[in-house]
Amino acid sequence: METMLQDRRVYELLEKVDRDLALKAQAGGCEHCGGILHRGNYTRKPRGGPAWDSRYSFCCSREGCRKRKTPPSVRFLGRKVYVGVVVVLVSAMMHGLNEGRVKRLRLELEIDRRTLARWREWWIHTFVQGDFWRGERGRFWHAITEEKMPSELVEAFGGWQREGLMKLMKFLSPITTSSCKGVVAM
Numbered sequence: 001m002e003t004m005l006q007d008r009r010v011y012e013l014l015e016k017v018d019r020d021l022a023l024k025a026q027a028g029g030c031e032h033c034g035g036i037l038h039r040g041n042y043t044r045k046p047r048g049g050p051a052w053d054s055r056y057s058f059c060c061s062r063e064g065c066r067k068r069k070t071p072p073s074v075r076f077l078g079r080k081v082y083v084g085v086v087v088v089l090v091s092a093m094m095h096g097l098n099e100g101r102v103k104r105l106r107l108e109l110e111i112d113r114r115t116l117a118r119w120r121e122w123w124i125h126t127f128v129q130g131d132f133w134r135g136e137r138g139r140f141w142h143a144i145t146e147e148k149m150p151s152e153l154v155e156a157f158g159g160w161q162r163e164g165l166m167k168l169m170k171f172l173s174p175i176t177t178s179s180c181k182g183v184v185a186m
């Protein structure tokens with residue numbers, strides 16, 4: 001799995017998916033008044049991946065509305081400081097047996113122990129109790145042990161490989177929008 005985090009192609013694909021999601025969101029116009037959307041990206045400084053310095057977001061151009069629309073993202077998992085694939089894969093690895101590997105990776109990516117513990121809390125409590133997971137868990141044909149999140153999710157999608165990882169990040173992307181309440185905040 002360390003290889004996935006070092007795979008440039010993974011990051012290129014994530015960028016492409018985010019661009020597509022952004023174009024689609026913009027083409028849909030303002031959800032409140034149907035007005036034209038202008039770019040109003042958020043500044044980001046994520047760790048553990050490429051220097052992705054902005055997250056796509058739009059603002060309605062109509063005076064008196066100006067509502068925001070932020071498309072789902074496969075690069076940023078909510079407001080977490082690290083890029084999404086790091087939060088997913090490193091968290092999943094914590095359930096494995098090899099503590100040495102986790103430690104090495106943690107040091108390499110400069111993730112402190114408390115952050116890791118927070119991610120774990122987030123997966124096994126906030127995430128599994130959120131509306132998104134409650135709505136989706138039924139689609140897995142074998143039960144996912146929620147205490148082993150996100151490890152079992154990564155397994156289910158084949159997320160240790162490029163293609164599976166992309167599918168997993170797309171699956172998770174709805175939780176990165178504000179319409180998915182209770183999950184984004186951390």
Ligand SMILES: [Zn+2]
Binds near residue numbers: 030032035060066067
């Ligand atoms: Zn509007």
